[in-house]
Every structure is written in C-alpha cells, then in structure tokens.
Amino acid sequence: MLDFASILTVVLPVYLTMATGAAARKLRILPQEADAGLMRLAITILTPCLILERVVGNEAVMKPGPVIVAASLGFGLVVLGLAISYFVAPLIGLKLHEGRRTFAVSCGLQNYGFVAIPIVTALFPEKGTLGVMFTFTLGVELACWTACVGLLTGLDKAPWKLALNPPVITILLALLLNFSGLHGYIPEVVHLTLGMMGACAVPLAVMIIGASIADIWGQERMRWSIAVMAPVLRLAIIPLAFLAAAMYLPLELQLKRILIVQGAMPSAVFSIMIARHYGGHAPTAVQCVLATTIVSLATAPILIAWALKLLNL
Helix, strand or coil: CCCHHHHHHHHHHHHHHHHHHHHHHHCCCCCHHHHHHHHHHHHHHHHHHHHHHHHCCCHHHCCHHHHHHHHHHHHHHHHHHHHHHHHHHHHHCCCCCCCHHHHHHHHHCECCCCCHHHHHHHHCCCHHHHHHHHHHHHHHHHHHHHHHHHHHHCHHHCCHHHHCCHHHHHHHHHHHHHHHCHHHHCCHHHHHHHHHHHCCHHHHHHHHHHHHHHHHCCCCCCCHHHHHHHHHHHHHHHHHHHHHHHHHCCCCHHHHHHHHHHHCCCECCHHHHHHHHCCCCHHHHHHHHHHHHHHHHHHHHHHHHHHHHHCCC
C-alpha cells in the first residue's frame, strides 16, 4: 500500500523539476525565446514517441470499449468541473466579462498531461496504466477545445478541430494499430527508439512549465478570494467527483488509478493561453494556476494517498 511519504517522494521531484525550470529562466539559462521551439519539439515529436511506446501493444487498451469509457470520463469530468466552478464563481464576486468564465475554465481543467505523466509513471510503472491515461486524455482534449474554449467564445465558435493535435492523432493511430493487430509487426528496435525519445518529453515540458510560471509570478496583484476558492474547488471539491467515479463505477484498475491522480492535479497552465487567445480574463487564469500549483504541492500527495487507501488500490 502506498502511503503519504512514498507518494510525496514521487510527487516532489515533479515540482523540483518545475522549480529547476523556473530557476533556469531567472538565471537566463532558459530564455523565453526558446520556449516555443522546445515545447513544439515536445508536443510534435517527443510526446508522440512516448505515446506510441506506451500504447502500442498495451493489453489494457486493445478493445474499443474501455477506451470509449476512459475518454468519456475524461470529457465528462472536465465539463462537470467547469459547471461547478461557473456556478460558484459569483460567490466570490466574479461576473461575466470580469473573470467568471475564465475562473470556471481554470478550475475545471486540470494539468492532465506533463505534470500527471511522471506521477503516474512513478507510482504505477507498469506499461498499462500510462497507456490508459492517454486514452483518458482524448476526452480531456475534446473538452478543452469544445467546452472550455466554447465557454469563452460561444460553442459555435469553439475551435474543436484543434483537438486533432499531434498527441491526439498519435493516440488514435496507436489504438488503430492495436485494434487491427498490426502492433505485433513493429520491430523491437523501433520500440526502443520510441522509448528513448519519449523519455525526454516530460522533463523538458515540466521545466518549460516551471519557467512559464516564473514569467507570470508577480505580474498580477493577487486577489485573495480567487487564491482561496480556486484551490478549494480544484483540489478539494472537484476531486470528489473523480473519486466517486473511481469508487462507484465498474472500471478497470488502471482507470481507477488514473482518476485518483488526475483529480489531485492543479489547474492547467494551458488555461492561461486559452484565456489570452480566446477573450478570457488572463489575470484570473494566472491567479488560479499559481494558487493551485503552490497548494497542490502539499495536497496532491495527501489526496492520492488517501484515495488509494480508501479504494484499496
């Protein structure tokens, strides 16, 4: 059974890597001009390599049924988090065109990728669990580009086609290889190459996330109502929905584990970009990201340890 101390030793390196990226930015080792190119490298080449290595030939994602269930939960839980946050926002004085919608997006969309991946990999090193997580993110990606952006722009203007990005296309390709049986014809040397390149994706992206947080730190005056309510929603109330799904739905073990980790994640740094590019209130997104990221350093190991013990996982 994983306890708090063992989970803390898994979660802490992720945040230390983030802090290293922030320090590299402050010391001008990692200039801001490099971010776009490095993140493009991570998203278009390195992450697809990681996905192919973990999904192709993965026994846990060989049938369409479990994949559809995982993706549906990814979509539904983000939308539920959006709805809860949207209706809570007026309680702290947020109104339409003054941050209410952005607050909902920032609290509803968890950091589902590069922060969650190393935690899942360290806690559950077998290939199956991370492969299942990538199918879960199919639904999260769809929710991001429809419900999240649609809340800011109107659903009819949501750029849903952007959900077909390189990682999503790679997941679909890997699943096609599994469903068709063609995965058995991929040489071992290809798997080894994919594994080597994919291993670079997460630490690189996490460092860039840390550098990005360093960039926004102190840019906006903290609004304490947001700084308190965002962690309460993102790290306490919304995770109960993830826990309920894991507890009461007839799901595979790997998906239950994914739900526990995903529910403990802070707000996605990506929500700041969404706010800036789609008419949201960027300062609100910045405050949500900063507050939940800081608080999650303490709450993530507690939530994960408690939930795994409660569900006997």
